[in-house]
Amino acid sequence: MTQKYYAQIYVTLRPSVLDPAGVAVRSGVQQMGYDNVEQVRIGKYIEVTLNANSEDEAKTQLDRICDLLLANPVIETYRFDLTTVSSEVQTS
Amino acid sequence: MTQKYYAQIYVTLRPSVLDPAGVAVRSGVQQMGYDNVEQVRIGKYIEVTLNANSEDEAKTQLDRICDLLLANPVIETYRFDLTTVSSEVQTS
Numbered sequence: 085m086t087q088k089y090y091a092q093i094y095v096t097l098r099p100s101v102l103d104p105a106g107v108a109v110r111s112g113v114q115q116m117g118y119d120n121v122e123q124v125r126i127g128k129y130i131e132v133t134l135n136a137n138s139e140d141e142a143k144t145q146l147d148r149i150c151d152l153l154l155a156n157p158v159i160e161t162y163r164f165d166l167t168t169v170s171s172e173v174q175t176s
Numbered sequence: 177m178t179q180k181y182y183a184q185i186y187v188t189l190r191p192s193v194l195d196p197a198g199v200a201v202r203s204g205v206q207q208m209g210y211d212n213v214e215q216v217r218i219g220k221y222i223e224v225t226l227n228a229n230s231e232d233e234a235k236t237q238l239d240r241i242c243d244l245l246l247a248n249p250v251i252e253t254y255r256f257d258l259t260t261v262s263s264e265v266q267t268s
Contacts, residue, residue: 094221095221096221106222109222109246113245116240118237118241120178120227120237121224121225121226121241122180122225122226123224123225124222124224124225125222125223126221127220128218128220129188129219129221130198130201130216130217130219131216131217131219132213132216133214133216134210134212134213135214136212145210145212148208149213153201153204153205153208
């Protein structure tokens with residue numbers, strides 16, 4: 085039976101990759117007077133709703149989507165949390 | 177005593193706001209053959225390391241930083257998770 089899944093995907097730069105946008109934000113934060121902010125790194129957060137026959141199928145698809153479309157594996161890594169959307173929530 | 181905190185900030189579009197980038201990604205995913213993907217919404221994920229005297233102080237600062245710099249409160253909402261960075265991790 086097809087089940088609806090909700091995935092929260094986090095795409096982040098690899099630690100060795102420079103993040104100029106993060107440096108710019110830290111500079112802005114420090115100009116606001118918050119000198120105590122040490123580091124800012126910026127990534128992407130993507131919410132995906134999909135239907136799949138099993139959790140494994142959903143994970144396989146999400147891995148492919150992340151590798152090919154959402155993340156650049158040379159400079160970025162990703163991880164995701166997967167939860168089922170209970171069908172009881174739907175109101176007819 | 178000053179403590180180091182690690183914050184994970186999620187900035188997302190309000191549900192009522194259209195997300196053209198998300199629609200474009202969904203279209204790309206469907207062209208990959210995954211017709212089962214219903215919705216894609218794109219947000220920002222920001223990691224911040226900061227020093228603060230207490231968890232409350234860190235939260236207050238992060239709220240200000242999010243409101244003024246990271247999120248546009250008209251179209252976006254944010255939330256963050258705050259964890260302490262244990263000083264034992266540091267190697268001298």
